[in-house]
Amino acid sequence: MFETFRSSSKLLKIFPAQSRAVWSIDYLTLDNSQLLCSGSEDNTICVWDMETNKQIQSFNGHSMCVTCVKFSSYYHIYNCNVICSSSIDKTIRFWDIKSKQQLQMFNGHTEWISGIEFSSFNGGRYLCSGSGDNTIRLWDVETSKSLYVFRGHENI
Numbered sequence: 001m002f003e004t005f006r007s008s009s010k011l012l013k014i015f016p017a018q019s020r021a022v023w024s025i026d027y028l029t030l031d032n033s034q035l036l037c038s039g040s041e042d043n044t045i046c047v048w049d050m051e052t053n054k055q056i057q058s059f060n061g062h063s064m065c066v067t068c069v070k071f072s073s074y075y076h077i078y079n080c081n082v083i084c085s086s087s088i089d090k091t092i093r094f095w096d097i098k099s100k101q102q103l104q105m106f107n108g109h110t111e112w113i114s115g116i117e118f119s120s121f122n123g124g125r126y127l128c129s130g131s132g133d134n135t136i137r138l139w140d141v142e143t144s145k146s147l148y149v150f151r152g153h154e155n156i
Contacts, residue, residue: 028071037083039066045085059095061102064088068115073124074141086113108146
């Protein structure tokens, strides 16, 4: 079965990416539009229109490599297209695609942030982040507060 899939698969599109390695991507279908965002080692977040193959936005507020990008389901409820990003610079940032502005920044981790994930409940109001400080933080997107710090991972 794998051979059948592999032989029929083909490359559909190539996007001219950032100047350094791409670490994370996320995809969103919105109002008959298909968007892709990418986070890169060059400290940037780019947004691509999948139909035109063109970059429609970029953000460069992080001071170090962007490790993870996610379209925010929480802001989508309010008809806003927002991307959340994490970085080696120890911050989580929220970017409004239309206004081209940074909306929020979360600080709290003491080391680089490896990944982020929105909750599948409460409309994505909660965000979890994992870090090199051996913690997972639970954030409330609405209040911008860290609600809980999960400890227990240890360096080996």
